[in-house]
Amino acid sequence: MLSKAELAAAIRQEGGMSRRLFLRWSAALAALPVVARQVEGRQQSRPRFVDAPFSLGVASGDPDESSFVIWTRLAPRPLEPQGGMPAEKIEVRWEVAEDEGMKKIVRQGTALATPQLAHAVHVVVPGLSPDRWYYYRFHSGDATSPVGRARTTPPRSSLPQRLRFAFASCQHYEQGLYTAYEHMAQDDLDLVFHLGDYIYEGPASVKGVRKHAGPAKTRLQTLEDYRIRHAQYRSDPLLHGMHARCPWVVTWDDHEFDNNYANDISEVPNTDPVEFLWRRTNAYQAYYEHMPLRPTSIPRGPDMQLYRTIHFGRLAAFQVLDTRQYRTDQPNGDRLSPLDVDALNPRNTLLGRQQRGWLLSQLLQSQATWNVLAQQVMMAMVDVDITEGKGYSMDQWPGYAYERMQLLRWIADRRISNPIVLTGDIHLHWCNELRVDDRKPEQPVVAVEFVGSSISSGGNSRPAKEQEYTESLKAQNPCVKFFNSQRGYVRCEVTPQTWQSDYVVIEDVLKPGSPAVVKGKFVVESGQPGVKAG
Template identity: 45%
Template sequence: MFTRRSVLAGSGALLFAPAILRAQTLFTAWPFRLGVAAGDPQPDGFVIWTRLAPDPLAEHGGMPMQAVAVDWEVAPDASFKTIAAKGEAVARPELGHAMHVEVAGLQPDRPYWYRFLIGRERSITGRARTMPAAGATVDRLRIGVAGCQNYEDGLYTAYRHMAGEDLAFVFHYGDYIYEGRASQARWNWNSGPQPLAPVRQHIGQEIYDLADYRRRYAQTRLDTDLQAAHAAFAFFPTFDDHEVDNNWTGNHDQDDVPIEYARLRRQAALQAWYEHMPVRRASIPAGPAIRMYRGARWGDLADFRFLDTRQFRSPQPCGDGFQPVCAGVSDPRAEILGSEQEKMATAPGRARWTVLAQQVMMMTMDRRTGDQPAPIMNMDTWSAYAVPRARILKALAGRGDVIVLTGDEHQNFAGQVRGADDRPVAVEFVSTSISSGGDGQDLRPGSDRMMANNPHLAFLNDQRGYLVCDIGRDQWRSDFMVMDQVSKPEGRIGRRASFLVERGEPALHRVES
């Protein structure tokens, strides 16, 4: 028989343990192995992030199932001689001991350094820049664009090179992790799966529950090149499909499992995304839903709208994949952004440039690379949603200040986004992958056919890397930075192509120097 006395005697250590472990806590290993990150800057501050994980791939990251107090400091100098802000945060087991500290009270438009401390343990130092004051006159902004970092396909050497760039922030368009099981073959875009060992391997099977997703993020974030990029700049993170499941939309996944099960998986996946991204508390998931889309204005220079093209989207038409056009492409009920987000995306610009930072290609694209008789379309892009695409472009037409930043394709593209009357509405830069797709090559077979069939397309390339955007008041420049290889650690970076856009004219001008 259980009595109150026997329960107390058997659980005394638990009952009398402190509710929050503090500085005297000793770890069996360094607890900051997943690095640090900053994100979502504002004029007076930004989010700083870390996750305590002395044994990142073990159960609970090697942490006790108790809340842990962590000190943090922000300084205007890398040596922390002067402290601009400091405090104590709590790493809670409910969030896998991740922390999201929303630092405020800083000066606008300047760099700061930050770190976390627990007793004698100290994290690496990160750096982030605050935004200019609202409406401040800004002459120049330099940002990075990156994503699609399949751990198995290649090394993250591109991030090491990016960390050496002079950037204000990085827009991450998604596919931070990939959900698939450990693979025995590498994908080749020309000939399919190849019997070659992956550059490195995922741990475990395909991921479904919260512990699975946490472990996959931990394995990814252990990469020191990725940690270097996070420590160098603030990120504006978004997600695409592989953070949950390939080509998922709304309550549907690619395997057509019952909706209630798809929602459970999405709930676990989006909680893990929140736990590992430097985003604000406004993005804490509520069940399977999360508020990811948001805006940010860099003074009077650039008005960014970070979009979510997954949660509110109706399923892909024509059976998904690369297909000839079917009637479903013109479905009047189709959605990509949903009404509230669509209003944000098309609202009048409040700066010199309006930037739609999102995940899937907005340009139309005939995907034929051979002698196929009819045009082929990627059903996971805006082109497969003709009605909402036309609605968006009609609202943006005639402005001449719109730039679209995109990922997902694992290739570089530059071209015009044209409306139903074939008039250009915006310029789109599609940034290639960090590693997804492997080493790649300058051009895939059939690229000449792609260029010939798509006159609005100015550039196409199949190497890994990232995009750097140098934004002036009247001119936008994009540099496509590409790797010679990602299968070996000595990969080198180089500028493959550069394009200019004049404000008021949605056209591309190639820079030859």
């Protein structure tokens, strides 16, 4: 195995972290979880807990027509190292029932919560009936978890008449409360998609409505740092309460690890590449430990397979993307820039060759009425500089404009049915019509993009002279059909005939119990590119 010292020496010799060295180092780190799983230790089938071990609640995720994942983590003291658990394997019993009272048990079994994975449990429950709601819970020792609610998806061959889901992103713990999830829990949803920035990796702030646990002067570094940050977020009763309501489908953006990182490149110049990859290994493992992901996503060192497809019968196929792990570095120093030769460089990629090939293959064989990209950064080519200059975000798809335009041209040429893009990241609500080149409004609309604001990131901050800014922004960018700067989420109702997105905003994320208001409704009709007000 290539040691840290050997890698550092090789980097000095080659004058930097080459792709060849990165792959060698990744391969070395990939062995670490395998080694960890071989650690011997005591096993307890009847542990005794002084504090309640299910403090982080329960969750389900990644459903298909016969199974879903159920998750929990034993953490009686979640903000302590290892969650206050001993370095022992603990037996956890699980049950899945047809009723909330857990009388009609249809599946049950045991799983081991190991210290190597912070005593988190990921159980894939097989052999379930399609298109059914179920209830589940866990037991360990004399402790019993809350009851969660999950569902399987309709059969792949069927055409469901309705899907109701929400998508969300960006939930900075210090900058606002999770009131949005309190309202979302009343929406009677089939699914939730979380599009990234589930945690924030920065140091604890002296400001904010509440305070991060962890380092006060540095970003998260160690595996325990990331575990404690995830546990703090998960401890919020509104967040883990919403997790218990229905299955979640998750993907990350940047703050789960490092702000605006691009593959193996930090936004901070001269970052030690060895330490950067070690930190990425820690961040990815903690993310897996706390998400209702299938074991196929268990990280291999600094690498983790996250892109995948979620089918809801033939009504909708969701291609869940990862636009961080495989991207090239942002052009133009990651500044707002014109769409110049650097932004249009054909070598720039958000997806990477393998993920892009997978995506095209999935779209080509899709039989779904609605074909959805669930992803992180805004795809619309929006000039946000309302002065006389030009300002496109190089961290979003405009910084990778060649790949973006090629993708939309491919979708248009192959007549992919009803393409929809779901986006997070930007802490703002948008509704955009997407063309191959959004600077040319005479081109036909190819897809519609719905962008959700943050759950809490940014607090109640809003642009100065917001009305004037909005009017100038829309006049300058004909692709923009709606803009709102408040916190919230997007609720969607999908039928074979129509797609409706409701933009839900929270009036004040600094005060508990703040009301929710729908500030915009937009509809796409099947077979009719473009969007209209609902």
